[in-house]
Amino acid sequence: MPELPEVERVARTIATRIVGRRVASVRLLRRDICESFRNGRTVKPGQRDLLEGARIAGVRRRGKQLAIIADDGRSLCIHLGMSGQLTWSAAAPARPAQHVHATWSLKDDAGANAGHVLFRDPRRFGGLWTFPSFQELEHRRWARLGPDALTITRDELTSGLANTTRPVKAALLDQRVLAGVGNIYADEALFRARICPRRKADRLTRDELTRLSASLRLVLAEAIAAGGSTLRDFADADSIPGAYQHSHQVYGRGGQPCPVCGRILKAVQIAQRTTVFCPACQ
DNA sequence: AGGATAGCCTGCGGGC
DNA sequence: TGCCCGCAGGCTATCC
Numbered sequence A: 001m002p003e004l005p006e007v008e009r010v011a012r013t014i015a016t017r018i019v020g021r022r023v024a025s026v027r028l029l030r031r032d033i034c035e036s037f038r039n040g041r042t043v044k045p046g047q048r049d050l051l052e053g054a055r056i057a058g059v060r061r062r063g064k065q066l067a068i069i070a071d072d073g074r075s076l077c078i079h080l081g082m083s084g085q086l087t088w089s090a091a092a093p094a095r096p097a098q099h100v101h102a103t104w105s106l107k108d109d110a111g112a113n114a115g116h117v118l119f120r121d122p123r124r125f126g127g128l129w130t131f132p133s134f135q136e137l138e139h140r141r142w143a144r145l146g147p148d149a150l151t152i153t154r155d156e157l158t159s160g161l162a163n164t165t166r167p168v169k170a171a172l173l174d175q176r177v178l179a180g181v182g183n184i185y186a187d188e189a190l191f192r193a194r195i196c197p198r199r200k201a202d203r204l205t206r207d208e209l210t211r212l213s214a215s216l217r218l219v220l221a222e223a224i225a226a227g228g229s230t231l232r233d234f235a236d237a238d239s240i241p242g243a244y245q246h247s248h249q250v251y252g253r254g255g256q257p258c259p260v261c262g263r264i265l266k267a268v269q270i271a272q273r274t275t276v277f278c279p280a281c282q
Numbered sequence B: 001a002g003g004a005t006a007g008c009c010t011g012c013g014g015g016c
Numbered sequence C: 001t002g003c004c005c006g007c008a009g010g011c012t013a014t015c016c
Helices: A004-018 A134-142 A154-161 A168-172 A183-193 A206-225
Strands: A022-028 A034-038 A041-043 A056-062 A065-070 A075-079 A085-089 A100-107 A113-120 A127-131 A266-270 A273-277
Touching: A004 A056, A004 A065, A004 A085, A004 A113, A004 A206, A065 A134, A075 A134, A127 A134, A154 A168, A154 A206, A168 A183, A183 A206, A183 A273
Parallel strands: A034 A127
Antiparallel strands: A022 A100, A034 A041, A056 A065, A065 A075, A075 A127, A085 A113, A100 A113, A266 A273
């Protein structure tokens, strides 16, 4: 469920907790959720790969992925998948909760315990990837991503959609076309842009592409401001849930009246994803 | 080669 | 009450 707005909230809230602090110790409770890239190949993760001893320099996001970057360059890529959570905890968890796969204990400049970061992911669609430098993370993982959906321009969207005959809904979910959009925000942006999700991506007019790029930026920015969408259990690093689900116009509302024209919203399957739209407005 | 499909995984809610 | 099934879905591998 975490899409761009939810990941952005996690990035912002975890950054305030960890930047400038030092990683005292790391525990990897499930080795198979982590992959390390070192000396030109994929190896089993060690403590140092997972930032042990590092001072955290910054947190970045691209699409739905996070990067935690140390001041010596070591970089950790975190993907939350469907059910991943990155949580800050002031107190040391006595016994790691179920599905917690990794923990980091941080210290402040004075060497005092500062708190703990927990990566929990029940369904394990997410994971961790480590790199010796942020450049290698970008090259190995982020290079295949399209432009970030939060700032995508009409021209970027146009070139991303120009060479595919897939339904526009399916193309919006393709992270190579643009990074960060999932099922919720694809439906919401298409509704705001008044575009039918079944339209062939390469057949959109210039005007529709203008509306769609603007709707993507607007819906994602609004969702970030609202703290993201919490359908079941999403929360930021401070365990605060989002409220944007109350502003959804179409997602999850198949069979209910369109908030604009009152006609019944239709739910169909596109690219194996439930897709809700208004047959009149879109 | 682009596009469709299967599979990974757990939790929850509906139906019987 | 309890069990089973379907569904949720980001992403990769595989097939057509």
